[in-house]
Amino acid sequence: DAKTTQPPSMDCAEGRAANLPCNHSTISGNEYVYWYRQIHSQGPQYIIHGLKNNETNEMASLIITEDRKSSTLILPHATLRDTAVYYCIAHNTGNQFYFGTGTSLTVIP
């Protein structure tokens, strides 16, 4: 799986959009970009994934650049409950999801 790079921490005002960037410049053509989050010490929670098209679900939107070297997870209206560590993972087949250190997002009231 390709290495991903994320900022270690970010703040976002409650009610505003949170935009979390991820760099995956060595991603291969068949690797998907997945986003998970971990609230405190709970189990990682799946958010969204994509290959090359932008994706949206009830939790978030995923914007992948045309060259697929980076992506952005967008939480459109951040709430205090969105405070968590967010992980960007590039993954193809195989068993392991490699969790890095992620971005610690703090939503500020």
Added chain:
Amino acid sequence: EPEVTQTPSHQVTQMGQEVILRCVPISNHLYFYWYRQILGQKVEFLVSFYNNEISEKSEIFDDQFSVERPDGSNFTLKIRSTKLEDSAMYFCASSERLLGAYEQYFGPGTRLTVT
């Protein structure tokens, strides 16, 4: 919404004792996983299991660890002789498939404390 469940939520054991951590994966899922997270560190893959066999394991998963699917619903992780460094959160996960795009769904975890 179906979810992965784990028991117990917290297990305290003495060094050298055996522990069994239990998981009930999502019912139609075929692939099962254990991960662990030592306090303040990354989530690390331990093992994956499919069709009653280990399909992949990490170097962490040594002879002290074993996994089993004893019946149609449970998936267990056994640590034979616990060490202090086994203290961690242990997460079970399951997925419907392995190829293409698939999500691994994680349970809430078992906090293992070895004293």
